[in-house]
Amino acid sequence: MRDATPEQNQTVYLKDYTPVPVTVSHVALSFRLDPQATRVSARLTCKRKGSGDMVLDGEMLKLLSIAIDGVPLAADRYSRTDTTLTLYDAPDSFVLETEVEIAPEDNKALSGLYMSKGMYCTQCEAEGFRRITYMLDRPDVMATYDVEIGGDLPVRLSNGNETGPGTWHDPWPKPTYLFALVAGDLLATSDRFTTSEGRDVTLNVWVRPGDEGLTAFAMDSLKRSMTWDEEVYGRPYDLSVFNIVAVDDFNMGAMENKGLNIFNSKYVLASPATATDADFANIESIVAHEYFHNWTGNRITCRDWFQLCLKEGLTVFRDQQFSQDERGFATQRIGDVLNLRARQFREDAGPLAHPVRPESFVEINNFYTATIYEKGAELIGMLRTLVGPKGYDAGCALYFERHDGDAATIEDWLACFETATGRDLSQFKLWYAQAGTPRVQVSETFKDGIYRIDLKQIVPDTPGQTDKCPMHIPLAFGLLSQDGTETQATQVHELTTETGSMTFEMSAKPVLSILRGFSAPVILEFEQTESDRLTLLAHDSDPFNRWEAGRVLAKDRLMRAVTKDAGFDDAWLNAVAALATDELADPAFRALALALPSEDDLAQSLYGAGVVPDPDRIYAVRRAAQLAIAARLRDALPGLRDAMATPGNYDPKAEDAGKRALAGRLLGLQTMLDGGVAARTAYDAADNMTDRMAAFANLLEAGDTTVAKQFENDWQHDRLVMDKWFMAQVAHAAPRDAVTLADTLTRHPDFDASNPNRFRSLMAGLTAGNPAGFHNPDGSGYKFLADWLLYLDKSNPQTTARMSTAFDGWKRYDADRQDLMRAQLQRISGTEGLSRDLSEMVTRMLK
Numbered sequence: 001m002r003d004a005t006p007e008q009n010q011t012v013y014l015k016d017y018t019p020v021p022v023t024v025s026h027v028a029l030s031f032r033l034d035p036q037a038t039r040v041s042a043r044l045t046c047k048r049k050g051s052g053d054m055v056l057d058g059e060m061l062k063l064l065s066i067a068i069d070g071v072p073l074a075a076d077r078y079s080r081t082d083t084t085l086t087l088y089d090a091p092d093s094f095v096l097e098t099e100v101e102i103a104p105e106d107n108k109a110l111s112g113l114y115m116s117k118g119m120y121c122t123q124c125e126a127e128g129f130r131r132i133t134y135m136l137d138r139p140d141v142m143a144t145y146d147v148e149i150g151g152d153l154p155v156r157l158s159n160g161n162e163t164g165p166g167t168w169h170d171p172w173p174k175p176t177y178l179f180a181l182v183a184g185d186l187l188a189t190s191d192r193f194t195t196s197e198g199r200d201v202t203l204n205v206w207v208r209p210g211d212e213g214l215t216a217f218a219m220d221s222l223k224r225s226m227t228w229d230e231e232v233y234g235r236p237y238d239l240s241v242f243n244i245v246a247v248d249d250f251n252m253g254a255m256e257n258k259g260l261n262i263f264n265s266k267y268v269l270a271s272p273a274t275a276t277d278a279d280f281a282n283i284e285s286i287v288a289h290e291y292f293h294n295w296t297g298n299r300i301t302c303r304d305w306f307q308l309c310l311k312e313g314l315t316v317f318r319d320q321q322f323s324q325d326e327r328g329f330a331t332q333r334i335g336d337v338l339n340l341r342a343r344q345f346r347e348d349a350g351p352l353a354h355p356v357r358p359e360s361f362v363e364i365n366n367f368y369t370a371t372i373y374e375k376g377a378e379l380i381g382m383l384r385t386l387v388g389p390k391g392y393d394a395g396c397a398l399y400f401e402r403h404d405g406d407a408a409t410i411e412d413w414l415a416c417f418e419t420a421t422g423r424d425l426s427q428f429k430l431w432y433a434q435a436g437t438p439r440v441q442v443s444e445t446f447k448d449g450i451y452r453i454d455l456k457q458i459v460p461d462t463p464g465q466t467d468k469c470p471m472h473i474p475l476a477f478g479l480l481s482q483d484g485t486e487t488q489a490t491q492v493h494e495l496t497t498e499t500g501s502m503t504f505e506m507s508a509k510p511v512l513s514i515l516r517g518f519s520a521p522v523i524l525e526f527e528q529t530e531s532d533r534l535t536l537l538a539h540d541s542d543p544f545n546r547w548e549a550g551r552v553l554a555k556d557r558l559m560r561a562v563t564k565d566a567g568f569d570d571a572w573l574n575a576v577a578a579l580a581t582d583e584l585a586d587p588a589f590r591a592l593a594l595a596l597p598s599e600d601d602l603a604q605s606l607y608g609a610g611v612v613p614d615p616d617r618i619y620a621v622r623r624a625a626q627l628a629i630a631a632r633l634r635d636a637l638p639g640l641r642d643a644m645a646t647p648g649n650y651d652p653k654a655e656d657a658g659k660r661a662l663a664g665r666l667l668g669l670q671t672m673l674d675g676g677v678a679a680r681t682a683y684d685a686a687d688n689m690t691d692r693m694a695a696f697a698n699l700l701e702a703g704d705t706t707v708a709k710q711f712e713n714d715w716q717h718d719r720l721v722m723d724k725w726f727m728a729q730v731a732h733a734a735p736r737d738a739v740t741l742a743d744t745l746t747r748h749p750d751f752d753a754s755n756p757n758r759f760r761s762l763m764a765g766l767t768a769g770n771p772a773g774f775h776n777p778d779g780s781g782y783k784f785l786a787d788w789l790l791y792l793d794k795s796n797p798q799t800t801a802r803m804s805t806a807f808d809g810w811k812r813y814d815a816d817r818q819d820l821m822r823a824q825l826q827r828i829s830g831t832e833g834l835s836r837d838l839s840e841m842v843t844r845m846l847k
């Protein structure tokens with residue numbers, strides 16, 4: 001074997017993309033499963049496309065044999081490094097046969113083939129296939145697959161259609177990252193679906209024995225998703241079986257492997273007793289998301305990983321549309337925007353900011369981010385606004401027709417819309433290249449019967465990017481008269497230059513409702529008058545902006561309370577009380593309107609306004625605001641909450657969930673006044689997990705010392721419920737107790753850092769759930785997190801790197817806290833043997 005030098009921690013650039021010189025059109029795999037010594041035989045049908053050596057990827061593989069066209073390969077015909085196998089002088093077409101040995105039981109990174117509670121499963125996105133066998137592990141190499149899983153495990157699954165016990169044929173060419181294998185002792189809930197093309201499809205949801213009673217909602221969500229994708233996008237399913245498998249140890253939410261979706265069990269298993277309304281909604285949208293990938297991701301995949309948003313942004317947009325149709329437009333949109341602002345705006349404002357289509361990466365697993373997913377989805381939404389619903393449908397239809405079977409690019413996607421609608425999208429394309437959240441400044445004047453709106457866009461500098469060009473920003477807006485009547489229905493103004501303006505002839509100054517439906521992912525800077533905002537809150541026909549008006553009023557109050565020690569005025573408290581008691585408004589909407597901006601949201605906004613956020617002060621001010629609202633509603637609270645009762649059997653439908661959400665908010669207010677009396681009654685009466693968790697959280701907030709033990713005794717047999725127990729205790733601890741409690745809980749017999757759900761529950765309970773606790777001025781929160789990151793990085797770099805993003809806001813804070821956080825980041829970065837994942841993250845955060 002020839003010598004070769006290994007390549008480590010290298011930066012990969014989009015500009016360096018080159019097609020492979022030799023491609024693989026068919027893959028035949030044979031598995032002999034064993035926890036310590038699994039044998040994988042691979043036959044790759046290869047064909048030359050250009051000149052050059054064939055470099056296959058492979059990691060942690062013990063090569064047992066290698067042959068070309070049945071002849072063992074001489075040592076001078078190939079070379080290996082820790083990560084590659086290079087074939088020299090390969091013929092024009094040939095079959096490469098290899099046999100390797102791997103140890104799934106030792107694979108704690110949960111990438112490649114690994115074991116979870118005795119069951120074999122795989123995770124190949126982004127680059128896990130190379131830990132199974134030697135292959136061109138990149139998305140532009142698409143092959144058909146035949147898979148044989150030997151042995152006597154009762155259930156043996158792979159992609160495609162089953163051709164015999166444990167043998168599978170996938171007729172649809174796919175890249176390696178969509179390969180999957182599952183084997184073990186599993187039980188299925190089964191159903192059938194007939195597609196619009198008349199294909200009879202068997203649907204299975206596979207779980208470990210004992211969990212079979214928890215699959216009904218996932219199955220129902222799957223069938224509704226299949227119908228929706230046929231009706232709305234004209235996309236039917238294309239195999240005779242669709243399998244979903246629930247796995248307890250999983251780094252992410254779920255994975256869209258062709259015909260064999262693998263899910264974190266948290267996003268499959270649900271019963272009224274164990275899952276909250278939020279869990280049900282997540283299951284519905286994630287089942288839909290993975291199913292929708294069959295067309296947006298699988299049938300049409302990405303040419304390279306820089307194009308990740310091509311499948312992810314589009315598929316998130318599609319699952320958001322689905323959830324709007326299933327659950328109601330307004331509340332879904334408000335929830336999606338809240339999530340975008342909390343996660344993506346935060347990312348875009350800090351050291352980890354990157355374009356929706358990045359230009360380089362070290363570890364691609366670090367780029368499964370809110371920017372690529374959620375901002376990517378906003379770009380699709382803006383495109384739809386710009387070309388209109390019909391233009392959007394025509395562009396999508398052309399995309400499916402033109403690129404079915406392709407590994408495509410963002411250019412391919414946009415070209416379909418240019419062809420279908422005749423629009424020039426060259427400026428719009430900047431959204432994919434320029435990072436950072438644009439700010440749009442709005443000002444208005446009214447003089448001599450002319451109402452004028454002036455607009456200015458500012459695209460901020462982000463790491464590695466300065467002096468950006470103006471973006472193409474669709475601003476949906478409408479006008480109301482001062483009494484709240486809409487005088488101009490929604491129109492879209494396209495802001496394409498740095499400044500812009502609009503004028504209207506009017507007899508009186510109108511009330512402007514701008515950025516309706518949150519038509520672009522921007523930060524609006526608009527000093528609108530208090531009375532205009534109150535008019536919008538009471539009357540805007542656009543429900544998003546109605547909610548947004550309330551949000552802006554609340555945020556103003558909270559920021560002034562933080563910076564100027566201002567109290568909470570009657571006008572605001574009365575407006576909040578009016579919404580809370582408005583029986584004509586949808587309870588889900590009222591629940592959203594009653595929720596104050598989060599502590600992190602306030603920290604972000606204060607920092608954006610040039611104020612150094614003090615986490616303790618923010619915590620105290622939020623509580624004071626809640627107390628003021630509670631006091632205003634004191635007498636009404638019990639009656640309001642009673643009116644939200646949902647008698648009869650628990651139903652996860654949006655209507656009931658909205659009532660429970662409002663009841664939960666009201667209970668929070670009652671707890672501010674009664675120290676937990678109502679919450680105790682609610683806890684004891686709860687007959688579903690939504691009500692129980694709301695009461696539990698409030699009892700913890702009130703300092704109840706018995707409920708945690710009671711909850712544990714009741715639920716210690718249920719791992720998913722216990723994740724909630726770990727998280728809630730830390731999130732709802734008094735800030736000064738949070739780190740000590742988190743640390744104590746890591747010594748609880750049920751704390752297992754190797755299970756990503758458990759690790760994340762506890763860590764995020766502190767970092768996201770209890771910001772004042774995490775930012776304890778003594779630095780204990782930072783040290784606690786850094787210690788655990790260093791510990792877990794040795795076995796599971798992916799989950800560790802994701803959790804490290806809790807440090808990404810470090811530059812917002814005061815000098816002492818910055819020093820403490822920097823010191824922990826430097827300690828991590830100076831540690832020997834760091835994973836590529838974590839090393840890239842801390843390097844970017846320290847820059």
Ligand code: 0A1
Nearest residue numbers: 125126252254255256365368
């Ligand atoms: N493609 C999946 C999410 C996913 C991404 C990466 C993974 O491993 C690094 C695993 C899953 C989705 O969008 O649902």
Ligand code: ZN
Nearest residue numbers: 289293312315
């Ligand atoms: Zn996805």
